[in-house]
Amino acid sequence: MKLLTTLLVIFTLLAGHVVDGQNCAGTPCLCQRRSDSMVTVIDCSNRGLTEIPDFQERFSGVLELLDFSGNELVTFDTSKLGFNFIGVSRIDLIDLSNNRLTSIVTGFAIPNVSPSYDKLNISGNNFDAFPSKAIPLEFARVDLVIDISNNQLTSLDSHFIADNANLGIPTLTFIARNNLIETVHIMAFANARINELHLDLRDNKLTNISQEFYFPISTNREFNLSGNPWNCDCNFRWILQSDYKEISQRAPPLCDNPAPLRNKELFDLRPDDFVCFPVPTTEAGERFGYYQR
Ligand SMILES: *[C@@H]1O[C@H](CO)[C@@H](O)[C@H](O)[C@H]1NC(C)=O
Ligand SMILES: *[C@@H]1O[C@H](CO)[C@@H](O)[C@H](O)[C@H]1NC(C)=O
Ligand SMILES: *[C@@H]1O[C@H](CO)[C@@H](O)[C@H](O)[C@H]1NC(C)=O
Numbered sequence: 001m002k003l004l005t006t007l008l009v010i011f012t013l014l015a016g017h018v019v020d021g022q023n024c025a026g027t028p029c030l031c032q033r034r035s036d037s038m039v040t041v042i043d044c045s046n047r048g049l050t051e052i053p054d055f056q057e058r059f060s061g062v063l064e065l066l067d068f069s070g071n072e073l074v075t076f077d078t079s080k081l082g083f084n085f086i087g088v089s090r091i092d093l094i095d096l097s098n099n100r101l102t103s104i105v106t107g108f109a110i111p112n113v114s115p116s117y118d119k120l121n122i123s124g125n126n127f128d129a130f131p132s133k134a135i136p137l138e139f140a141r142v143d144l145v146i147d148i149s150n151n152q153l154t155s156l157d158s159h160f161i162a163d164n165a166n167l168g169i170p171t172l173t174f175i176a177r178n179n180l181i182e183t184v185h186i187m188a189f190a191n192a193r194i195n196e197l198h199l200d201l202r203d204n205k206l207t208n209i210s211q212e213f214y215f216p217i218s219t220n221r222e223f224n225l226s227g228n229p230w231n232c233d234c235n236f237r238w239i240l241q242s243d244y245k246e247i248s249q250r251a252p253p254l255c256d257n258p259a260p261l262r263n264k265e266l267f268d269l270r271p272d273d274f275v276c277f278p279v280p281t282t283e284a285g286e287r288f289g290y291y292q293r
Contacts, residue, residue, distance in 0.1 A: 041065045050074070054082070063090075078110070093121065102125070123147045129155075130157070130160045135162050138167070145173040151179050156183070158185040167192045174199050184209055184210075198223075207256070226254065228256075232257065232274055233274060233277075258275070
């Protein structure tokens with residue numbers, strides 16, 4: 001009898017229903033659907049889900065929000081959304097924040113398999129590498145936003161954003177705040193045709209970026225570099241003459257090294273302040289002079 005009850009509970013939990021309206025009555029009640037004539041919200045947040053439920057219902061048109069935040073998902077297999085989402089042309093926001101995700105499988109914007117999105121929130125998960133399947137296969141819309149803050153990424157690798165030079169991303173806002181990123185590969189954003197890049201790398205472990213780092217050229221860019229332990233030695237002097245000053249203005253980065261420059265605003269320094277040790281004898285006096293001030 002006890003076993004039967006347990007099985008019944010498990011079955012009810014697995015066979016997900018989407019419940020209409022603000023209040024969810026009865027069981028099974030995994031997700032709520034709120035819709036008016038224009039938009040639909042599917043809210044599956046904070047339900048202790050370990051799997052994507054079987055929705056048992058077809059959706060169509062544009063979804064405003066598919067919300068799986070605050071669950072216990074470890075992997076997100078987009079194909080599990082299944083047939084029910086084939087009629088969905090686009091989802092404004094897919095929120096997978098605050099789960100335990102380590103992988104995304106199958107991918108987004110695959111015809112007859114999975115929908116596309118404008119904004120994907122995978123912050124607060126357990127990713128230690130960027131899940132390449134997070135990037136929609138096709139993207140023609142104006143603005144793509146991906147938030148992978150509060151994970152454990154250690155690097156942004158070559159071509160991680162797309163291995164497909166035909167993928168056009170007019171504007172990409174990539175937010176990877178508060179990870180453990182030490183290296184950004186010079187070709188990290190090179191392959192996809194990105195016209196405008198907003199890159200938020202605040203609160204990581206970056207000590208430098210390569211002068212060769214490929215940053216898509218456009219008039220409207222932003223690069224947030226604060227909260228990193230920048231090494232302001234002679235190898236980094238080039239940054240003063242670069243565009244980074246202008247595009248990083250709103251979140252000014254501070255130096256962490258060498259010790260005399262600790263907590264100094266990087267873009268307030270003079271080229272001569274960026275020294276390597278041992279300081280060449282001919283110039284040592286002048287440069288050490290600065291340090292003694
Ligand atoms: C992503 O989700 C987190 C947690 O819910 C939230 O704080 C953050 O603002 C969201 N990111 C974006 C870009 O909306
Ligand atoms: C630049 O960053 C890499 C990765 O952390 C590090 O190995 C290298 O020593 C750094 N170079 C300088 C000059 O700080
Ligand atoms: C940094 O990047 C974010 C996007 O994550 C943006 O909203 C914010 O205005 C930027 N600027 C500063 C000063 O943090």
